[in-house]
Amino acid sequence: MMQALPPPPPAVEALAPERSVATTEEVRVAAALTDARVMVDSSFRGASIVLFGAVFNPTDDPADVVVVVRGPDAPVRLVKKTRNTGVWLNSRPVLFEGAPGFYMTASTRPLSDIADFGQLRRLGVGLDHLRINAPQESRTVTRYGVRDVVVSRLEDDYLDWRRAVIRLREGAALYNSDPEGVEFVDRGLFRAEVELPAVAPTGEYFAEVWLFQQGEPVSVSNLTLTVEKVGIERDIFEFAHRRPWTYGLLCVLLAMFTGWAASRVFRRH
Template sequence: MIPIPPPPPAIIAPAVEPRVAAPERSVDTASDLRIAAALTDARVRVDSGFSGATIVLYGAVFNPGDQPTDVVVVVRGPDAPVRLVKKTRNMGVWLNSRPVLFEGAPGFYMTASTRPLSDIADFGQLRRLGVGVDHLRIDAPEETRTVTRYGVRDVVVSRLGEDYLDWRRAVIRLREAAALYNTDPAGVSFVDRGLFRAEVELPTTAPTGIYNAEVWLFQDGDPVSVSNLTLTVEKVGFERNVYEFAHRQPWLYGLMCVLLAAMTGYLASRLFRRF
């Protein structure tokens, strides 16, 4: 009988530790001078109980050096036409002049900064960027013409020559009185090293639409970085339905308003006739 050789010893493979994926690492930005920002709420809903809103804009400044920087926040609402009239004295009587229409004035405009804008950048730089109420771009066509707006004929649309700046100041003054234009030279505050915050105050009369926010980073009077944000202010609920109906079918909306007013007047007359 032939003996059977014993089986070879089992070969034990060395233990292999499970491969752990390398953790993801962010891109190194230590050498970049830049700014990043965000809003606590990018959508504001307007209903019958809307009494204004306060939105916090926050962000961080990545500054690899020791040279100080400044932050400027600019929030601009949707453009809307502005109709103005001017009191003129004619033969001892004060009369309204022909209406003047500015077609491109923003419905909302605010700036907030770490210090006054004139200390951050020079006049030319601010004018080029359109930063600040004094450098706000309010469009009026080059040509002089008359149109019919707001049910009024012969509305003047022009740059008004030498009087343009006076009319422009009037637009800004009226919007500031309505809390739609605001300038806060100390509206941006640093809460920690590199971390800042600012508040955007929306009044009850804030127009609906898309708002554009620009967060500028200045150093030595020059813009070195910018972060662009979008804010939406929209009507909701019953107010939104009425708003959309009035704009989609204005003739039917006007007819319904007239009928409703006539019916209300008729019912009121019948009610008070009994007393």
């Protein structure tokens, strides 16, 4: 005897998926890093980190993405070669008290095509607009073991000294600007590479991902990146900073022992 099958369940009307108001009505950018922490040890030869993100743009106006990565600030000591009575001598050193140890920009096209000079200067975006803290007052101090280091307002010479800082850091691959470094891999999805050289300073890095429309910044995403020493290098670094006098004495003793051992070896031969 056959049994009657139960009636089918009532049809449920499919609901349209809800969409975030921020996605549909607000122009914004979101970004992240493939690795927000870089470990530095004796085998460190640099690192390549991918920054990726998405642009939410419900309007018909095209948008540009600009990535700025800035490393920890550190003082920079500079001297200038001057000719005096036929002899080249170093000028009195000048100390910049706040230059970023690392700085890079990457964008979808040249910065000058994305925004005007005033906007870039206000935001500090680009090597031409990089904020480097110049000395604020005239005085002499002792830095890096050198006496009478001049820390002064550079006035008209500031731009020349500032260009020298940027030129030296570019030569060490610590400063870089890539006008085509941001690549759209799909509609609204982009990527950029952050290349850290082997001499990249340790500390906390700050990344800004700007979204521009019609020359105006309309959104920004802020990220952090940590570069830190690990292993024996970290232990030595922390010991040198906690007990500098002891560290210096041990280095002198080690140098003396190494010299004595080398002289003994060569004397036997």
